[in-house]
Amino acid sequence: xxxxxxxxxxxxLYLDDLQVGQRFMSGTHTIDEAQIVAFAQQFDPQPxxxxxxxxxxxxxxxxxxxxxxxxxxxxxxxxxxGLPLVGGIVGAGGEFAWPNPARPGDILRVESEIVExxxxxxxxxxxxxxxxxxxxxxxxxxxxTLTARLVxxxxxxxxxx
Amino acid sequence: xxxxxxxxxxxxLYLDDLQVGQRFMSGTHTIDEAQIVAFAQQFDPQPxxxxxxxxxxxxxxxxxxxxxxxxxxxxxxxxxxGLPLVGGIVGAGGEFAWPNPARPGDILRVESEIVExxxxxxxxxxxxxxxxxxxxxxxxxxxxTLTARLVxxxxxxxxxx
Numbered sequence: 001x002x003x004x005x006x007x008x009x010x011x012x013l014y015l016d017d018l019q020v021g022q023r024f025m026s027g028t029h030t031i032d033e034a035q036i037v038a039f040a041q042q043f044d045p046q047p048x049x050x051x052x053x054x055x056x057x058x059x060x061x062x063x064x065x066x067x068x069x070x071x072x073x074x075x076x077x078x079x080x081x082g083l084p085l086v087g088g089i090v091g092a093g094g095e096f097a098w099p100n101p102a103r104p105g106d107i108l109r110v111e112s113e114i115v116e117x118x119x120x121x122x123x124x125x126x127x128x129x130x131x132x133x134x135x136x137x138x139x140x141x142x143x144x145t146l147t148a149r150l151v152x153x154x155x156x157x158x159x160x161x
Numbered sequence: 162x163x164x165x166x167x168x169x170x171x172x173x174l175y176l177d178d179l180q181v182g183q184r185f186m187s188g189t190h191t192i193d194e195a196q197i198v199a200f201a202q203q204f205d206p207q208p209x210x211x212x213x214x215x216x217x218x219x220x221x222x223x224x225x226x227x228x229x230x231x232x233x234x235x236x237x238x239x240x241x242x243g244l245p246l247v248g249g250i251v252g253a254g255g256e257f258a259w260p261n262p263a264r265p266g267d268i269l270r271v272e273s274e275i276v277e278x279x280x281x282x283x284x285x286x287x288x289x290x291x292x293x294x295x296x297x298x299x300x301x302x303x304x305x306t307l308t309a310r311l312v313x314x315x316x317x318x319x320x321x322x
Contacts, residue, residue, distance in 0.1 A: 039233075042233075042237070043233035043234065043236055043237045044233070044236050044237065044240060045237075045240060045241075046240060046249040046250065047249070048249070048251075058248070058249075059248075059251065059312070066233075066236070067252055068229065068232055068233045068236050071229055071232065072200075072203075072204035072205070072227075072229045072230075072233065073204065075204055075205050075227070075229050076203070076204045076205065076206075079205060079206060079207060080206075087219070087220075088207040088208070088209070088219075089207065090209075090220065091228055091259060092258065092259060093256070093257050093258030093259060093306075094256070094257060094258075095254070095255070095256045095257075096254050096255060096256075096257070097253065097254030097255075098252060098253060098254060145254075151220070
C-alpha cells in the first residue's frame, strides 16, 4: 500500500478504504517567533511562550511554542491533505504527548498511521478509526504525538440501498 | 481543604502544597462565532468550523468550535488563575475527550482536580502532578475533558540547603 502525499486531499477516503498500517505524510509548516508569541498572547500567556529572554530562565531554556499551538498546527497539516478523510477530521478524543517543544524556525510535518478500524454496530453509515500521528521538526525530533479516535463515514453498503 | 477561586493566581502553589482531591475553579470565557471562525481559518479550516450554513449539513448540525480551540481556551482559563502553579502550567502529555462541541455563545469554565502527585526520584526540585480537568458550558455540558501530566516545582527541602 502506497503512502499518500500532501496531494491526498484530492482523493478523500471512507472508512472502507482504510487499512491498519496505512500511512499518510503531510506537507510542512514553518513556525516562527511571531506565530509563537501571537498564539501565546491569545491562549497561553506564560513567559516561556511570550519572550525569549524571559524563557531563558525557565526549564525551556529559550522561547518555546505552546503545546496547544503545536497541536493546532498538527491539525492544520492533517486537514490540508495530511489525513484525507471523507467528511473531514472529526475527533472524539485521544492521548497525546509533547516529547520536545517546538522552537522558532522549526519546520514541522506530520506522519499519520491508521492503527484501528471499528465499524459502528448501531450506525451502518460510520465507524471509529484510531490514528496515531507524530509531528516532527527538521531534526526529526518529535514535538507532538497523538493517538486520536476519529469518526469516519462509510460507503453506503450495497445491501442498504 | 477549600476550593481556590479565580483569584488563586495570587497564591501560586508548589507540588508540596497540593493534595489529591484538591479542586480549582477557573473564571469564564464566552466563545462567539467570530472567535470560532478565526481559529478555524488559521488552524482547522473545515466547513463545520467555518460557516453555520455549511455546518448544518454535517454531523455537527450547526457551527461548532474546533476541538483544539476548546482545548486552547481551557489552557487560557487555567493559566489565568484556574490552576495556580508555581512555574506555570507545563504539560508533558495526557488524555482527552470532546464529549460535546462548543457553540457560539457558550460560556465556558474549567474545573480542575489533582488526581496524582509524584515527586521525582532523580530531581529533588520537581515532580509530576496529574490533573483532571473538565471544561463545561453554561448548561453544564462537558465540551473538553483532559487528564494531563504536569511538571511542577517543589519547595527547596530543608535537607537540601
